[in-house]
Amino acid sequence: MTEKTVLNATHRALGARMVDFGGWDMPINYGSQIEEHHAVRRDAGMFDVSHMTVIDLHGPRTREFLRHLLANNVDKLKKQGKALYSCMLNERGGVIDDLIVYFFDEAHFRLVVNAGTRAKDLAWITQQAQDFAVEVKERPDFAMIAVQGPNARGKVLDLLNAMDRPRIEALGKFTAAAAQGPRGMPLFIARTGYTGEDGFEIMLPNDDAVALWQALSEAGVAPAGLGARDTLRLEAGMNLYGQDMDDEVSPWEANLGWTIALDEGRDFIGRGPLEAMKAAGVPRVMIGLVLDEKGVLRHGQRVTTANGSGEILSGSFAPTLNKAVAFARIPAGDPGEISVDIRGRELPVRQVKYPFVRDGQPCAGI
């Protein structure tokens, strides 16, 4: 049974090409994925991300629980509305999911986790929460619209109650706050995203989602599908769960070491194996690749290095760069010359530092 977001009929009326995405009937594009990608890089685009799972955590020991559950440290969240990106690990140090946690108050935090991992995440979180008497409450009553691009914030601000505007305009990156939208609808606005552009991710009651989508559309925000979202996040150097890491991959091997807080004395799930791996030397690394020749890097292609072979994780044509880029996982150590097998042909690729694109522009050396 395929699930539908509250915007499903809106997408269909716009002529979207719909696909099954983790059990959800979602728009892959509304005509041209490349034009939608450019709209976000150059102006403003919006994505229906209501399929993502919102989970509220309640209880006086919620912070203590999250210190245990997450590999990043929620003690970095000191001010109301602040957000943090983290991995949630299993006992072997593999990644169950990556997520964003928001801080409301000591007795209330919010998680936003992936759609495709919903069931296992809820089961895991509920199981772990028992020892801390934390209540785990899914919020299917929320829709979520991501508005992204250099002009995205301005277009959203114009729709807000004038009283709220200065406060939301001053919102720092990775921070969220409540505000009133058109017709007084209650919005939870976060200055976060998955595109490498500035913008907001807005949670709101399902009943208001179509009206907000229409208002954004009238303000000149272009509908963009999950296809463009994927090429935008890849250019921005952001991992995709299931493709770049999963339960069998540690954050060290997925270039997520920056999210691991090995602070003194905090006993988070997976910490022991993570530290042991680091001490023993991590056998595989995740790198960025650019294909200067014609062709497209894709998930699953074999990568050959001086140290042995690896594989392409996320790979795609990158519309901003007009060539293909990818993440690959390869054996650690100097890889020497790297090539990728594309339909039986070995094509040379260049290792680069990513992100590939930042704030609308190709990064140096790409």
Add this chain to the structure above:
Amino acid sequence: MSEIPGDLKFLKSHEWARAEDDGLVRVGISEHAQEQLGDLVYVELPEVGASVVAGAGTAVVESVKAASDIYSPISGEVVEINELLGDKPETINEDAYGDGWMFLVRPSDRAELDELLDAHDYEALIENEDH
């Protein structure tokens, strides 16, 4: 849905063939196929002089989301390829039945054309696919 030109013949896998006045057969992919594939970003064509076999993989088109094999509707020798597609693969999206043609074949057996679907049957096929 745009009109399908009546002089085209089709494979079920959405390639078209057009018999030209000089006896050569021009090959491309259908409007329906380009819509399904989405924005094309790379086209791999056969070499001029290559032999092609009806029903065999002869070219590859890559959209942002996937790579797809293109089958030749007819056997013979490739006498020309559409060089324009090297720099502008999106020409197929813009004009699948015209400027977006892929390669031109000197057929070894023109009777193979009779095996293909005509425009009417092809239209019926994709209408069924959509339902």
